[in-house]
Amino acid sequence: MIIQIQAALPSLRATHGRIILTSSGASISAYQGWGAYGAGKAVLNHLALTLSVEEPDVTTISIRPGxxxxxxxxxxxxxxxxxxxxxxxxxxxxxxxxxxxLRPEQPGHVIAKLAVGGGNELSGQFLNWNDESLKAFQDE
CATH class of the missing domain: 1.10.287 (Helix Hairpins)
Structure with missing residues (x-):
């Protein structure tokens, strides 16, 4: 994934694009037998945070879909x-x-809307799909 992000960065910078990473509650909670999965998802949260500092023209958000x-x-x-x-x-x-x-379209719609219209003020954050700050991206 890092290689794909690196390859896309020139275009993302030029267009003030967005990177939406799908994380998990397992990134902040422990489940027996899920160590590698949870650690991998925690990496995504940190990657979003790091990219928000290193690439300020690119919005990077890590979403927990539930x-x-x-x-x-x-x-x-x-x-x-x-x-x-x-x-x-x-x-x-x-x-x-x-x-x-959850029905897949519940967090899916939020993620899709973020991909086309998420603001830079959200960059670097790890958010639940139904977080109050994402209210504008949720279906009524």
Whole structure:
């Protein structure tokens, strides 16, 4: 990913473009068996912060989309649950059972709107998809 960002930087600088990184709550919370995933997502948060300082003409935001009803969530429940603690296994199974998973378009619309119209005042931040500062990007 770093190589792709480096390659795109000249165009992003010229157009005052945006980089939207998809992070995770796992970047700030620990889950058994998720060390590499969480660490990788934490890197994205720091990359957004660093780019906001090093590339002030480019808006870089790290977004936490929340727990979305995706293939990854299905795999957590059906395949990877055996490597998780009882608490985490119960949490993720319960989210599906109780309708607690987000529809992909909920955070997806916010991310898409940020990509075409996110302001530089958000640069460097790690934000939840439904953060108050992103209210203008959320569907009513």
């Amino acid at each position: 727990v979305v009803d995706t293939e990854m969530q299905r795999e957590i429940r059906e395949i990877h649950h055996e490597r998780m603690s009882d608490k985490d296994r119960t949490k993720f199974a319960g989210l599906k059972k109780d309708g607690g998973l």
